[in-house]
Structure formats: C-alpha cells, structure tokens
Amino acid sequence: MEGNDSNLQPFVLLQKIKELTRSILGDLSSGQLPKLFIDRFRNYCTDASGNCCCSLDIPKGREILSLQKECHARRFDILLRVLLIVQQLLQENRHASKRDIYYMHPSVFKDQSVVDHAINGISILLECSRHHLHVVSVGNGLVMGWLRFSEAGRIFDCISSPNTAQPIPVNVEDVKDLITVAQYILVVEKESVFQRLSNDQFCKTNRCIVMTGRGYPDVSTRRFLHLLVGKLHLPVYCLVDCDPYGFDILSIYRFGSLQMAYDAKFLRVPEIRWLGAFPSDAEKYCLPQQCLLPLTTEDKTRMEALLLRCYLQREAPDWRFELELLLGRGYKFELEALSVHSISFLSEKYLPSKIRDEQYI
Amino acid sequence: MEISSIQSLCESLIYYSIQRCRILDDLCRLSVALRHIPDSNPPIIRVSVSDTGVGSSFEEIQELRCSLNPFLTEKWDGIISVATTNISDAELHYANVKLKEVNLSKRLTRLPSSSKNEAKFSGTEVSFLTSERLDDLLTKITFFLRKMFVLKYPKVAIEILVNCGSPSGLDQDSCIMAIECNSLPLSASYVECLRLGLENYVLQHGNRRDIVCNLCFSSRDQLKVGVGQSFYSGRLRNSGNNLDAVIIISEAQEQVSSSCCMRTNDQTEILYFENFIPSSISESYVEAFTSIKWEKYGLTLKRASNQDGHALLEWDNLPPQVAEPPSTRNYKVPRSLSRKVITSALNELKEKNEGVLLSSHAVKICNYAPDLAKTISRLVLSSNDLQFKGECLSLLGMQVQEMEDNTVERCIGEKIVSAVGMNDRKSQRNKEAASILFDDYCSQNVDYLDVDYEDEESNYVDL
Incomplete structure (x- = not known):
C-alpha cells in the first residue's frame, strides 16, 4: 500500500485518523454501535489447483469490527489504543518500534502479536504501509x-x-x-x-x-x-x-x-x-x-x-x-x-x- | 381443597368468597369477622367470612376435605354454618355442613329458611366456632389478606372485623384491622391492578411496613416494572385461562439507613396467586423460573427454593442496587407457557429501562466502555486540529467550553453503554420476532428459543 507517497504523508494519514474518529463518534451519537470495516487480504488459499484469485492483491472479504462481540470489543480497544499512539507519532514526527508500542500498555496487549495485528489493521484502514505510520521494527537483517x-x-x-x-x-x-x-x-x-x-x-x-x-x-x-x-x-x-x-x-x-x-x-x-x-x-x-x-x-x-x-x-x-x-x-x-x-x-x-x-x- | 389448620380453613372460605364476588362482577364487600363468645371456657371465637357476591350453592363447602390432624380436631368441631341468598331469592337459606362426616351425602343439613322481607340483595356468610387463639388467627389472616391486596382486585373491598368480647356488640367495639378499596378505575385490567399492588408491596418492603418506606424509595421511579401476559385458550377477560406476570426491580438508594428492613441479600421473592388468592407455587412453576436463560438478562441463578409455599430465587451475581420480586397470577397453564410469560415480562422490563437487565454478553462488552471512552476522547483531545475537536464535541452534543478530558470521556462512555444496551434489546427483539414466526413449533420446543448463539472468537491472522 505504498502507493503514491503524496497520499501517505503524515498530514493525510492524520486526516484519515480524524475521519475514523468522527465516524465512531457519529455512530455513537446516533445510538449505533461503532463499526470498523477492515478489508481482509490473503496472498494464498488452500485451493491447490491454483485456480483462484489470490495473486491479484485485492481484498478477499471485509471484516466488520463492532461492539457486538466481546472479542471484537477487545480488538476495538486495542486497535484504538494503537491508533492513538500512531496519531501522536505522526503529529510529533517521531518513530516507535512495535516493541515500544507493546510496552506502552503491556498488561492490556499481553502479547506482541496483538500489537502487530492491530498495526496491520490500522495499515489496512488507512491504506498505507506500516512504516507510513511511523512504526518500525527493530532491524534484524x-x-x-x-x-x-x-x-x-x-x-x-x-x-x-x-x-x-x-x-x-x-x-x-x-x-x-x-x-x-x-x-x-x-x-x-x-x-x-x-x-x-x-x-x-x-x-x-x-x-x-x-x-x-x-x-x-x-x-x-x-x-x-x-x-x-x-x-x-x-x-x-x-x-x-x-x-x-x-x-x-x-x-x-x-x-x-x-x-x-x-x-x-x-x-x-x-x-x-x-x-x-x-x-x-x-x-x-x-x-x-x-x-x-x-x-x-x-x-x-x-x-x-x-x-x-x-x-x-x-x-x-x-x-x-x-x-x-x-x-x-x-x-x-x-x-x-x-x-x-x-x-x-x-x-x-x-x-x-x-x-x-x-x-x- | 384440603383443610389442615384453622388458618387454611379460613383461607379456603376466603377463596370461595372471592370467587362468588368475581362471578357477580360488581362492587362487593368481603368481611372477615373474629368474635369472642362471651363467657366461654375454654375461650371460643366465632369466625365468619361473609361477602356480597352471588349466593352459594352449598356444594363448594361440601367439597372441602378435612385432614385428621389432631391439632385441627381439637380446635374445631368440624361444623360450618352457612347462610346464603341469591338476588332473585325471596328467602335466606341456612345450612350446617359437617366436614368430619365421611359420607358426603350426609354432610349437609338444611335448616329452615327465613324471609328477606322483599329486600333485594345477595350474599353469603360462612361461619364456624374454634378454640384457636384470636390473636394468632388474626395475625395469620391479616398476613394472608395483606398479601391478597397485592392483586388489588378491582371490585372487592375487604375488611377484618374483630370483637374482643365486649358485651356492647360487634359494631361498636370492633376494630377495623384493614380495609382495602381499589383506587384504580373499575375498568382497569387485572394486570394493571397487580402491577400497582406489587409496586406498593415493594415500596412497603414486602408488607413489612404499613406505609411506603421513604428512606429507601424517594419515588416510584426507582421501580422498574415489566409485565407479561398470556391467554392460554379462553380469550375473554374472565374466562379464567390466562396468566399474568409482573416483575419489579427496585433500585435502592445508596445511603440506606441501617434501621431499614430492606432486604440486602441476593434473593428474589416470588409471589404466586391462583384464582386471585395467594397460593403455594407448584414445582412446575419453579421449574419455569429455573429453565429461563437468565444470562440473557445478566443474571446467574444460584438456586430456586420452594419451602412451605414460600418460593425464592437466589442469585450469584445480583447487582447490589437491585432487588427483584416477580409476581405471577395465573390459572393452570403449561410450564412452557408460564416461562414464556415470565420471559415476556423480563423483556418488557429490559425494553423500557435502559441499562437494566443487560445480558451477560452485553455486560462484558460494557466493561470495555471506560477504556474505549478514554482512548476515543484522547484521540479527539490530543489532536492539534481545533476545528476537528469542535466537530467532535458538536457530534457529542457538547460545547467547546466543556472540552475537558473527564467530561468528554464520560459522555463517550455513556454513549457506548447506551448503544450496547440498545443493541442488546434489539437482538432480543429480533429473537422474539423469530419466536413469533415459529410460535407453534416453539411452544413445544421452547428450549430452542433461548439458545444464545455465542459468538465465536475471531482468530488472529497468522503468519
């Protein structure tokens, strides 16, 4: 989702975060449960014949995250916590590693993979790559x-x-x-x-x-x-x-x-x-x-x-x-x-x- | 009806009295009079239950069954005197019924009638003599009648008259222990009367007080009421085949005086009325309570007990501010139907009162509300875009001056809880709609109605 870099400047991503926040508040104000629509991507399936469309880089469905399910409420909570951190990083033009983010709420996140999953969800929501969120991994290569x-x-x-x-x-x-x-x-x-x-x-x-x-x-x-x-x-x-x-x-x-x-x-x-x-x-x-x-x-x-x-x-x-x-x-x-x-x-x-x-x- | 004590004899006679009043379906009076017989040794009292309903056919009295309980036979000779007349009768009819007589045909002894002198009235007086202590009997009958007042039967005024042996006569020395005449219009339905009566019952701490407890209840708004009704086969108002359920949840004030008799344990009292009389609840009805999927209402039933006609539901997780006395009035209907009516009352209660009886599932989601509210409010307030902040506050119905962490957070939290509650009620309605669609099927397979489809955990996508 690197796309056109001018669309992925911090300012544009901050605008998208605001739109997301507005939409959540709009839902709540009208008595609705807030919903997040997260596209689902797969780069492969188990159709061993290969006659599928996994190579097309298009969403293979959409997950609706709402407060109707307890597990969704937890994911909602985690995703918004990470989104808040991302908003701060973008506003202050700072970077943080996934591990940094994990240690901001370790008792809530419980596991690094939970943070990673939330970051992926935010990347999909904002249609960008992870590094655009100013989230970097500790270099390993x-x-x-x-x-x-x-x-x-x-x-x-x-x-x-x-x-x-x-x-x-x-x-x-x-x-x-x-x-x-x-x-x-x-x-x-x-x-x-x-x-x-x-x-x-x-x-x-x-x-x-x-x-x-x-x-x-x-x-x-x-x-x-x-x-x-x-x-x-x-x-x-x-x-x-x-x-x-x-x-x-x-x-x-x-x-x-x-x-x-x-x-x-x-x-x-x-x-x-x-x-x-x-x-x-x-x-x-x-x-x-x-x-x-x-x-x-x-x-x-x-x-x-x-x-x-x-x-x-x-x-x-x-x-x-x-x-x-x-x-x-x-x-x-x-x-x-x-x-x-x-x-x-x-x-x-x-x-x-x-x-x-x-x-x- | 089986008579096992003087108290149960009185209750049976009151029962028949009420039925005669119901048949008349007009304004009636029911009097229970307890009178000492002067100079009797040992002391004897005369108990009479009289009403202005339709006349008695004597048959109902003859059908009473006496147990061979020695305590009963010691205190009562087994004879009941009846005086009765119908509106169209020219005479008053008298009879004695010997309930200890095994041969039913020999029980009734008709006595000479007397003229009504062209007066037009109907009514019955049933009386007997007993060596029961007047005070004891009075306490028991008063307790019974006060429980009966919960029904607020719309057309019957009930009184207890007591004469403690003064030679000057009943009228002058009687103390009227209780008189109840319904304040509701005569057209009020039974269930409306029951609702009002049960509200009073709760406000008076289950009749443990004579007046409303102002310490615990500053207004009736503290009571959350749900009503469920069902007509089993007869559809008409007095056809007798219906079941009403009223459930009340009371929200106690936080600062309750220690002297108050408010119940603080995790129990719910069940009042059960059959044919307009307080009755012992049968096991099948208790089962109807235990078979309800209480988790849909955020409750966990620990156990249901039913001892000496006193039924209680004991909870594991009753919120501290909630006490809940359900009451049902019914005729003989199947257990599945009674469960349906109770559920219907619970649903109405939940539907009308935001945040009350949220399902366990919704409560779990609401537990996330404070954290979610905090994060969302910080997403708004930590933004360096003033226009955005203004828009968000406007969406929340707030002014820019209210732009403080706590205020915004509280407002968002309330909206989340409200939306979760609304969704909980909506999913309840959807399930109800489904149950209506398949009513015939479900009435025989009601367990399917209550199945909650637990949401499966979404898996995180793996590498």
Missing part, C-alpha cells in the same frame, strides 16, 4: 558485498569492506544513492551461513550482494531486498535449509507473508530463485547418512499445509515438486551439513557451481 548506499545521511559503504556485515537499514524509504558492481544478490536463510560466507571472504571472489533476514525475514529486510531488486535489476538467489522451515522462509521472500498480505505487493520478490538446498543435493553432494535428519510429524504436517498453498501450484510448480520430493524422502538437512567435505565447501564449491551451472529454479 544483515547485508554485505558490492554495495554502497546512504540512509538519512549515513553512508553504508559495504564496497570498502565487502565481507563485513552491515545492518539492513530500518527506514528503507530513506535509502538513497544505491551504487553496486554486483552481478547478483544472494539471500541466505541463516546468520550462521551468512557468517560462514563472510569468514570465507565469499564476496572477495564473487561479485555479489549477500543478505540474511536471520530466519523469518522482517519487514525491513524484505523491503530492502524489494528495493535492491527494483532499483538494481539484478538476479536474486535464495539459499535455505532443506527443511519445511527453510522452504517457508523461501516462500515468504517470493510471495510475502499471510499476516502482511495487504502489503505483499511491496514486500515480495517474485524474481527470487531457489538456489538450494534441494532434496536431491544430499545425493549429488554425497552427504553421509549421519547428516540427514528424519522428518518429524510436525515437519510433515507443516509440509502438507505448504503443499496446499495455491501459489505453488500456479506460480512455482517446480518448487512444489521439490517439496513433494522432500516429503517423499522423509529426511531433511541443514546447509551446514555441506561442511562435512570441508569447512569452505559451501563458498568455494557449492555456491559457485550452482550459479555457474544455473542450478536454481
């Missing part, structure tokens, strides 16, 4: 490689030391002056793998940008990747563990998360390619049996749910096929298992060969 950029006057000169990790900026909208000589972007799931590549001076021998969201990527990481891909037009590869969590994280980079489906357009990177690890890599790279872990019941349940996601059938059937293979084989492995051959096997053999031979899907 790391980046290194052949890249230089500035953020709010601060220069991030990764090129001068391409194997040194830099934090991914929180205010991605303030990122400017992007300069790169990289040939591709490599996204890795885990920080341990990122550090392995850093130690191995991977970027010294490979003209690339390496990023990690350190597990499930936060909004800043995904927005930053979206920005890089959009501005630099570089191919982008993703390296994840060969397990259901790795696959889920890979899917979030490509298709976006369900929780933030309303903003998926600005967070997903459809161009991303899956570089590994594939289930077949276990044989191809001769991983010993000790490196292979049996799938747990939870893994299998998660994978069966993943297989039902409509976007896999529609847009990534080859990914889906690999996932089926993984489920069929009944074992998983981590990227670190590749170190069984040598500690730098990943950076010296696996990745260069994969990219050179275009072994990605």
Whole structure:
C-alpha cells in the first residue's frame, strides 16, 4: 500500500485518523454501535489447483469490527489504543518500534502479536504501509558485498569492506544513492551461513550482494531486498535449509507473508530463485547418512499445509515438486551439513557451481 | 381443597368468597369477622367470612376435605354454618355442613329458611366456632389478606372485623384491622391492578411496613416494572385461562439507613396467586423460573427454593442496587407457557429501562466502555486540529467550553453503554420476532428459543 507517497504523508494519514474518529463518534451519537470495516487480504488459499484469485492483491472479504462481540470489543480497544499512539507519532514526527508500542500498555496487549495485528489493521484502514505510520521494527537483517548506499545521511559503504556485515537499514524509504558492481544478490536463510560466507571472504571472489533476514525475514529486510531488486535489476538467489522451515522462509521472500498480505505487493520478490538446498543435493553432494535428519510429524504436517498453498501450484510448480520430493524422502538437512567435505565447501564449491551451472529454479 | 389448620380453613372460605364476588362482577364487600363468645371456657371465637357476591350453592363447602390432624380436631368441631341468598331469592337459606362426616351425602343439613322481607340483595356468610387463639388467627389472616391486596382486585373491598368480647356488640367495639378499596378505575385490567399492588408491596418492603418506606424509595421511579401476559385458550377477560406476570426491580438508594428492613441479600421473592388468592407455587412453576436463560438478562441463578409455599430465587451475581420480586397470577397453564410469560415480562422490563437487565454478553462488552471512552476522547483531545475537536464535541452534543478530558470521556462512555444496551434489546427483539414466526413449533420446543448463539472468537491472522 505504498502507493503514491503524496497520499501517505503524515498530514493525510492524520486526516484519515480524524475521519475514523468522527465516524465512531457519529455512530455513537446516533445510538449505533461503532463499526470498523477492515478489508481482509490473503496472498494464498488452500485451493491447490491454483485456480483462484489470490495473486491479484485485492481484498478477499471485509471484516466488520463492532461492539457486538466481546472479542471484537477487545480488538476495538486495542486497535484504538494503537491508533492513538500512531496519531501522536505522526503529529510529533517521531518513530516507535512495535516493541515500544507493546510496552506502552503491556498488561492490556499481553502479547506482541496483538500489537502487530492491530498495526496491520490500522495499515489496512488507512491504506498505507506500516512504516507510513511511523512504526518500525527493530532491524534484524544483515547485508554485505558490492554495495554502497546512504540512509538519512549515513553512508553504508559495504564496497570498502565487502565481507563485513552491515545492518539492513530500518527506514528503507530513506535509502538513497544505491551504487553496486554486483552481478547478483544472494539471500541466505541463516546468520550462521551468512557468517560462514563472510569468514570465507565469499564476496572477495564473487561479485555479489549477500543478505540474511536471520530466519523469518522482517519487514525491513524484505523491503530492502524489494528495493535492491527494483532499483538494481539484478538476479536474486535464495539459499535455505532443506527443511519445511527453510522452504517457508523461501516462500515468504517470493510471495510475502499471510499476516502482511495487504502489503505483499511491496514486500515480495517474485524474481527470487531457489538456489538450494534441494532434496536431491544430499545425493549429488554425497552427504553421509549421519547428516540427514528424519522428518518429524510436525515437519510433515507443516509440509502438507505448504503443499496446499495455491501459489505453488500456479506460480512455482517446480518448487512444489521439490517439496513433494522432500516429503517423499522423509529426511531433511541443514546447509551446514555441506561442511562435512570441508569447512569452505559451501563458498568455494557449492555456491559457485550452482550459479555457474544455473542450478536454481 | 384440603383443610389442615384453622388458618387454611379460613383461607379456603376466603377463596370461595372471592370467587362468588368475581362471578357477580360488581362492587362487593368481603368481611372477615373474629368474635369472642362471651363467657366461654375454654375461650371460643366465632369466625365468619361473609361477602356480597352471588349466593352459594352449598356444594363448594361440601367439597372441602378435612385432614385428621389432631391439632385441627381439637380446635374445631368440624361444623360450618352457612347462610346464603341469591338476588332473585325471596328467602335466606341456612345450612350446617359437617366436614368430619365421611359420607358426603350426609354432610349437609338444611335448616329452615327465613324471609328477606322483599329486600333485594345477595350474599353469603360462612361461619364456624374454634378454640384457636384470636390473636394468632388474626395475625395469620391479616398476613394472608395483606398479601391478597397485592392483586388489588378491582371490585372487592375487604375488611377484618374483630370483637374482643365486649358485651356492647360487634359494631361498636370492633376494630377495623384493614380495609382495602381499589383506587384504580373499575375498568382497569387485572394486570394493571397487580402491577400497582406489587409496586406498593415493594415500596412497603414486602408488607413489612404499613406505609411506603421513604428512606429507601424517594419515588416510584426507582421501580422498574415489566409485565407479561398470556391467554392460554379462553380469550375473554374472565374466562379464567390466562396468566399474568409482573416483575419489579427496585433500585435502592445508596445511603440506606441501617434501621431499614430492606432486604440486602441476593434473593428474589416470588409471589404466586391462583384464582386471585395467594397460593403455594407448584414445582412446575419453579421449574419455569429455573429453565429461563437468565444470562440473557445478566443474571446467574444460584438456586430456586420452594419451602412451605414460600418460593425464592437466589442469585450469584445480583447487582447490589437491585432487588427483584416477580409476581405471577395465573390459572393452570403449561410450564412452557408460564416461562414464556415470565420471559415476556423480563423483556418488557429490559425494553423500557435502559441499562437494566443487560445480558451477560452485553455486560462484558460494557466493561470495555471506560477504556474505549478514554482512548476515543484522547484521540479527539490530543489532536492539534481545533476545528476537528469542535466537530467532535458538536457530534457529542457538547460545547467547546466543556472540552475537558473527564467530561468528554464520560459522555463517550455513556454513549457506548447506551448503544450496547440498545443493541442488546434489539437482538432480543429480533429473537422474539423469530419466536413469533415459529410460535407453534416453539411452544413445544421452547428450549430452542433461548439458545444464545455465542459468538465465536475471531482468530488472529497468522503468519
């Protein structure tokens, strides 16, 4: 919902908050229960045939939040509390993290996810992205490689030391002056793998940008990747563990998360390619049996749910096929298992060969 | 009717008296007279119940059943004297009824009639002698009659006359213990009379006071009343097959004197009248109360007790300012119907009185009102847009001068509670409308009517 930025200036959003407040008071004055209409977005459904409209970024229904239900009254309360905080942030041109907001009423919110949900609801109501509300997440992502950029006057000169990790900026909208000589972007799931590549001076021998969201990527990481891909037009590869969590994280980079489906357009990177690890890599790279872990019941349940996601059938059937293979084989492995051959096997053999031979899907 | 005590004999005779007055359907007088027989040893009193209703056919008296209770037989010889005449009769008819006689055909002994000397009147006097203590009997009968006054039967004046043995005669020395004549117009319906009578009953703390308790009740507005009515098969006013229910909630003042006898426990008294007489409530009616979905009215019934004809509902969560005596007057109707009538009275009470008997569900939502009001008022007042603030205050019907946190917050809070209450009543109405649509079905399957569809919790969208 980034849209036209002139429509998302604090002044405009404050106007929308006032309209919302007016509408609540109008309802109450006429003896009506106040109502909030919150569009519902989904970036996937469980129609495994893929013949659905989940890719269209349009609302898939509308939730009416009113004081008719007790659970709605609680959500109403929480949403308005967060809205009040947002109004103050916008008026005073200050920023706060989701965690900051949580600690303003911890006994009411009880859990961070409740605040996150309210922020998403407000974003949908005001038709904007989260950062427009001046709500930012604590940066979690790391980046290194052949890249230089500035953020709010601060220069991030990764090129001068391409194997040194830099934090991914929180205010991605303030990122400017992007300069790169990289040939591709490599996204890795885990920080341990990122550090392995850093130690191995991977970027010294490979003209690339390496990023990690350190597990499930936060909004800043995904927005930053979206920005890089959009501005630099570089191919982008993703390296994840060969397990259901790795696959889920890979899917979030490509298709976006369900929780933030309303903003998926600005967070997903459809161009991303899956570089590994594939289930077949276990044989191809001769991983010993000790490196292979049996799938747990939870893994299998998660994978069966993943297989039902409509976007896999529609847009990534080859990914889906690999996932089926993984489920069929009944074992998983981590990227670190590749170190069984040598500690730098990943950076010296696996990745260069994969990219050179275009072994990605 | 089974007679087990002198008190129950008196109550039965009063019952028949009332029925004769009802049949006449005109202004009547009912007198209960207690008179010491001079020089009797042990002391004997004559009890007479007389009325100016239609004449008696003697049959009703013969149908009375006597228990073999020794306490009863000790105090009463089992003989009842009856004098009666109809308006068209030229004579007064006399008879003695021996209620201890097992053979029904031998119970009645007709006595010689006497001329009315062309006078036109009707009425009956039924009397008996008993060694019961006058004071005790007077207390019990007074209690019974005062309870009966709750009905405010529109055309009958009731009095108790007592003569304590003065030789100068009843008329001069009698003390009139009570006389009640209805202030309502004769055209007033039974349920209107019941409503007024029950209001007085509550204002007098369940007849524990002779006058309205001004300490607790500064006005009748403190009483919230709901009325439910049903006609079972006979549709006419006096056809006898109807059921009325009146429920009153009283809002006690916060500062009640400790000397006041106001009930403060979590109990509700049920007054039950059958054929215009205070009666013991049957178990099936108590079940009608227990089967009501009280959570729709924000109440949790702890238990219903029914001992010695005294029925009580005990609550778990009765708000401290509320005492609630429901009263029903009815004929024999099915339990489902009686529940429907009680529910109808509760619904009317809720409909007419904002914020009263909110469902448990609505109460839970109202618990959010203070927080919501605070946040909404701050959304308004913390805005740096003066025009916006003015518009909001105007929507709330307030002036700019009233732009203070507490005032705005209070106003919004009241509006939230009001809207929740209105919605609660509206959903009640919608359910009622549905019940009317399926009336025949529901009268046999009434449990379905009361099913509250609990709202399912909305799930948060997960990642």
